[in-house]
Amino acid sequence: MADQQPLTVLIAEDGAADRLLLASIVRKQGHLVLTAENGEQAVALFVEQRPQLVLLDALMPVMDGFEAARQIKALAGEALVPIIFLTSLTEDEGLVRCLEAGGDDFLAKPYSQVILAAKIKAMDRLRRLQVTILQQRDELARHHTHLLNEQRVAKAVFDQVAHAGCLSAPNIRYLQSPYALFNGDLLLAAFTPTGDMHVLVGDFTGHGLPAAVGAMPLAEVFYGMTAKGYGLAETLREMNAKLKRILPVGMFCCAVLLNLSFERRVVEIWNGGMPDGYLLPQAGGEPLPLVSRHLPLGVLAPEQFDEQTEVLPLVLGDRLLLLSDGVVETSDENDQLFGVERLKQVFAANRQPQQLFEDVLQALEGFRGQSRDDVSLLEITVVAPQVLAPAPIVYSDSGQSSPLDWSLSFEFRAQTLKRFNPLPYLMQVLQEVHGLRGQSGALHSVLNELYSNALEHGVLGLDSSLKRDAQGFAAYYQARNQRLQALQDGFIRLHLHVEPLGGGGRLIIEVEDSGKGFDVGKVLQSPAREQRLCGRGLSLIRQLSRHAEWADDGRRARVEFAWEALA
């Protein structure tokens, strides 16, 4: 009996000799003994001393064992206080009564020391098990509270990062659960310096903090690069490389990205693993699915990553709808899925385009059994650029050290043209000139146009008239990618020249390419609509700058910006 730890045992037995005998037996086994003559005394002693084990005679005067057992079990609450009935009741009915009153075991008379010791040991093991269970339950509850707090903090930090975007733009409508982050759902949108809009709808693998923790570096890259004027392709490459590097194997982010240019009425699309998005034409008719053609972000090594985008033309009033898989996977009480077919029915049934978003929401609401945390929905309407007013960039320097008299020349040759976009870097340099900051958007747009003209029409020799219609568009961008991959020769030269002028200053940009040139006069004279789609953006360049001219058969462009004395 040495391995049994000493307990406090309560013995309630009305026979004096039996009580004395039992007390001696239990005491001899190393325990502390309390004795009572009847049920009432037993309960009172229990309240006072809280013994770990109770031996109860079934038939006692004043209060019998059954009632005493009921009261003691009630007083014990969550804890297990084993009760062993002492009985020479042999009928089943008597034994059943003992169990129903809360008894855990019996000891028959005449008392056997060996059996009693074995039962005490077994009961005590159960008692200690219960103690452990309660302790672990309480610990679990503490951990759970702790985890919820951590999630709250993580969400607060993330909201600061994500908050940098333009989801509140007038042409955007969206739906996202407040805790979508912890389902890995992500919704990001930001303006580029030229007034284009980058949008990302994503879905990280996993749940809880692991799903959320990848969202922060991703959002930082997205917002940082978009703000600097990087294109979708470069941003995709960076995001993929970053996630591949930091996420453990098996974790990745499905994502669909859009680059919308309201100025040029064009959208660039990249979908890696997300459900189909939709382009809903303003004129009505079949919605065009934006299908996933790539692997999710964070799966492929940088050398294998494919950042190729699809380009589609847009018309004022077209709508783009992006959704997470929670939409299609919403189920009703019978576990039927909402599915793509139902979604398409909602599109078909829609009569008022402005109501489309509500229609989808209502259909989901009406269908679903249980509410889900991973339903994200984003609708963007194509509007005229004047409708959107991107917030002015805030600069952090003092304004005293502005470079006012300098020149810079670059020559980018074939191998560089394939992989490098110099524009964000050049814009950074030009931001140092304070006088130019007020025309930042225009500057971005003009540089973009000049560079893409020089690259696509000049060096790659693409025919701009291809972009006349939707099919031509696709063909154009395919050809662009093919020719760029295969490029061996060619160059683009860029000169920047800043000098004081009057009280202020001026910037002269010269862009020269190795292409065949073009008939400048002819392009400038063609109708405005044609120019917009498949011209070389020459009118735009003229509109946005102080002066623009082309020389050397169109191979060299010279554009001027100027500014007044600053206050």
Next chain:
Amino acid sequence: MFDNHIDRKVLSELQDVMEGEYLNLLVVFLDDAQRRLDQLHAAHDTEELRMAAHSLKGSSGNMGAQVLADLCRQLEERLKQPPLLAIEDLINQIYREHATVRQLFLAECQRISVG
């Protein structure tokens, strides 16, 4: 004489467990048994009779007085179902057995005190 009325082995185990308290146990039992018998005698109904018989059965069993314990068990059984046959006779047997057992235990007490 002992062997039939009291199980010697039980007594020796009791002495082992109780150690110095053995004599006390004997005394307490004798007093308790007498009280049960008085209850038996004063019983007004079958319920009271049964309770007294039940208790005496238990304690005499613990003390090794197996014949007495068995007689009490029989009484308890018979009291459960009418008609109550030959109850008087059984009760008398219990009185007589108790008297015998009492003498034997008193002798045991003396043996302990002297030894």
